Amino acid sequence: MTPGDPALAMLVAVPAGDAVPGYVHALERAASYLSEAQRGLLRQAWAVGAAAHEGQTRKSGEPYITHPVAVAQVLAEQGLDVETLVAAILHDTIEDTPLTRADIARQFGETVAELVDGVTKLDKLSFSSRQEAAAESFRKMLLAMSRDLRVILIKLADRLHNMRTLGAQSPEARRRIAIETLEIFAPIAQRLGMNLIKAELQDLGFRALHPWRHTIIDKRIHSQPLVRREALTQIEAKLAQRLALEKLDHQLVGRIKTPWSVYTKMRSQGRSFDQVMDVFGFRVVVASVPDCYHALGVVHAVYKPLDGRFRDFIAIPKANGYQSLHTVLFGPYGSPIEVQIRTLEMNLIAERGVAAHWAYKMGIETGGNSAQTRAANWIANLVESQRGTGSSLEFLENVKVDLFPDEVYLFSPKGDILSLPRNATALDFAYAVHTDVGNHAVTARVDKKLAPLRTKLVSGQTVQIITAKSAAPSTQWLEFVATSKARTAIRQQLKQLEHEDAVQLGHYMLDRALGAQGTALDRIPMPRLDAYLADNRYSRLEALLADIALGNRMPVQVAQALAQEQPQSPAKPGARNPAATLSQERILITGAERGVISFAQCCLPIPRDEIMGYHSAGKGIVVHRLECPNVAEYRKSPDRWVAIGWDREVAGDFSVAIRIEVENRPGVLAQVAAAIAQAESNIDRVEYLERDSNIAVLRFGIDVTDSRHLDEVIRGVRRLHVVQDVQRC
Structure with a gap:
């Protein structure tokens, strides 16, 4: 530091002897394993922190500096190094005082400054809610943890001391902080193997959340x-x-x-x-x-x-x-x-x-400490997961899933051991091996026997994943995976696939609209296309095409803007109007569409039905049956109609609903369900529409391949003597 440096104002002579408060002596006693020079550095950090926090008090009325020193004492009782203890003493200075990161780096080194910066919370004014701010703060802390695990150790010690002194907070704050402690910080301590801190955080959280229950149980334990x-x-x-x-x-x-x-x-x-x-x-x-x-x-x-x-x-x-x-x-x-x-x-x-x-002293176990290595691997997986997560709140929910793992231990065919949470499936195992293995998984061999990807695994099993290049995730996978890594990877891949489908469909729709204007996308001059993209704030052509497919931009309007002053192609004698030709071209549904084309819940169209497509903002093309009552309303917006039909090779299961009137007596539901199953249809849901002492009317949501398959299901149900009427909803 140089004379005139603003940080010098923060520095005071380090007191000696009786001038040092008792709480600093308590810290030094807890850190007796450090050298005399290192303990002197703790006093220096206290002097800087005390000057920086001058005039600040806790809600209990104590000087604020007593809190960071107590946090450092918690860490000293765990045997942490001097850099961590110094960072703990200064952990609130960047956020709450004029002291800057550069000031800390100049006096105590870059490592301490990095630790303090990692613990510092984000500016809550940037966020729409307290929950979002806390979630984003947690994400930032996680990234800092990935660089240095000591960040989370300081954060846990900070939370522990806050829980020990929670009595000064309002009842609402006590409840909020206690819930957060039990849901996030205690499980993190457990995940890092810090059972002493975990147990105290749980006990303090329980006492703050349910003081009466805690008192009764504690009294009975000790009596x-x-x-x-x-x-x-x-x-x-x-x-x-x-x-x-x-x-x-x-x-x-x-x-x-x-x-x-x-x-x-x-x-x-x-x-x-x-x-x-x-x-x-x-x-x-x-x-x-x-x-x-x-x-x-x-x-x-x-x-x-x-x-x-x-x-x-x-x-x-x-x-x-x-x-x-x-x-x-x-x-x-x-x-x-x-x-x-x-x-x-x-x-x-x-x-x-x-x-x-x-x-550990003398470097014992520093290379092979299992707890630290596994913790670093866990955090690395979380960092990878957060890159593919949409929001901080979603990421925090994913982390919560990972923080409660009652583990199962599994073997790869080569004998490697993987640990996964209880209820993990073969698909979770696939993503634990590698994201690409999960994305292309088809089935699994569990103890050398073929098993579906949704199979739940138990400890001791050997699992092999069978993949195919053509395989891709489906939304159904999200229903049975148990790990946040799998869930995040599936969502990320589905978004990518939906984007690719949207770009392809948008390209088709824009080309068709430009054809009606007598031109094509590859004939639009690049300067005009670039200007249109810039004017409408699109970074790439793909983003515009995806927006068209999702209904956020109308292809006719985009085509008109792009085709302005574009020379028309002269029509040959006897040739058909290109607009008329293109108007007859239909988008064909194959069953492999992902997100861009959806089926209306009001009429649930299935293959072989007469259908129409409606271009809905934010949803893409929504398919309706032509006999759907809502179609009359859509006729008022002909510019949003899309010619659509079924591909000859359409494949897959499609949702449909049937209304069944039956005699109301025991066992009827089972008979109907068996008849549907015999027709090779899957039941998604069942609900009673009407019910009295004689008759019950049920609505079954089932999966079929097309209208002929639906007819087979209806015929099979009609054969039951307890059924009085069956019809499609």
Whole structure:
């Protein structure tokens, strides 16, 4: 820094001894693992931050600087490096004080400045709502996380301290912040393996959201009956004795349930408090991986294991890097005993997750830290996902899906292990392998047997995806994928395919309209075309053509504008008027259209029906049956009519509705459904239109290939003696 630099005004002499507040001494004690010079840098950061935040207070009335210092203390208790702690102390300065990113970079280095900038929220004035601002802020934070994981560690510590001091907020703010914590930040902490922070965030969120429930459950947890405390002691003593006899150096601790874990189990499993608490939990920490399996044998010798309740997360770690052996034993008091067995390193990673990477001394585990590597891969996938997402709110919803993964572990044919959320399908697996594999997936082999892409997978299965170059995603895929990566990739590909279809259709429609003017698109001078595109704010011709197909521009009007002063082609004697010729050309529906051509829900046209097309703004061409009651209204806008018909090779399933009048008695619905299925038609929906003691009128939405197929369905239903009438809606 040079004299006169504005940042100098922020700098004060670093106080020593008694001049330093107690909260700074508390930070230094928590950061005792740092060198004396590094702890001096923390004091310097505090002095700069205190000067920058001078005059600012929290809602509790405390000086604002106490908050960022407390955030740094949370991180110091996790063993983070000095750059992270300095960035934590300064994390609100760019947003809330005159201190700039350049000021921080000059004094504390580019890395600290990058961390502070990554944590800084966006200007909320740019957004239409608080939700949109929060979502965009989260997207920005994610991109910063992809460059340096420490950004999210600071953000989590910031949220943790805010939750610890939530009492000063209004009831509405407490509720909003608590919900956000439980939905976003606690799951992120879990996804990063930071179980200590996750557990406290969940507990504080639960207490803020449901204070009465939290108080009751917490009181009951800490007032366990004497008989339970004695049982816990007896089991612990027996396990410790056998582990000692085997000369296993170990730590054995009982696990205490939190109010949040009790509450969620009571709700999700429909259990009472006593049923949830009727489980003893222990953790065994040993020196090495072989000792883990040795200890497993010992505890199985003390109490018999429950069949099917053993999980080996050492051989196959969880997605967040968590490693441990889990087993459940038959207890001596009729209660199950849950035991986790892990090494010291695994225990550190289980508690601190990615933060454990910076806690190791002398560079141990820095290259192969499973938690950090997996977290980096997860964030890289999210970054890839957000590139194909339309809005920040949509992206945030996709991330929420990824934050609650009860994982299944699957194998590729080469033996690679992939972890996916529970309920993941073969199609999710395809997209996990590679986006191109997912986009061209046709079917799958699950344990060497052919299976559809919608097949839900279970742990241990080997999955192979069969692809074809001609294959492409369909909108139905969105109904059964479970991962945000698959969902985003499918939507992105569908948009691309719809755009290509729209450009092709728009080109056809504009060419036809220009033909009526006696010219063609390739005969329009480029300067005139470029001027038209510029005047109407189109960056490319493809954007104009897509807009024409979607009904946002009328092809006749565009053609008239482009054909101005364009010389007409002289008509040969006896030749037909090109406009008349083109007016007879019809767009033919093949069944492969994606988004540009849709079928009206009012009349549900199917192949072999007499149809017309109506050019609807924003929707493209909407197809109606000629007998549809709405067609009379569309006749008032002949310029929007489109000549359309069915291709000879039209293929696919088309939605149609039939109205069935039946006798109202048990089993009738099943009989009708069976008759429809026998005619090889799929039922999409069923609803009762009328119902009394004798007669019921139902509306079935079904899929057929054409009108002849529909006739077969109707004949099959009519044969039922319980059916009184069938007709197409």
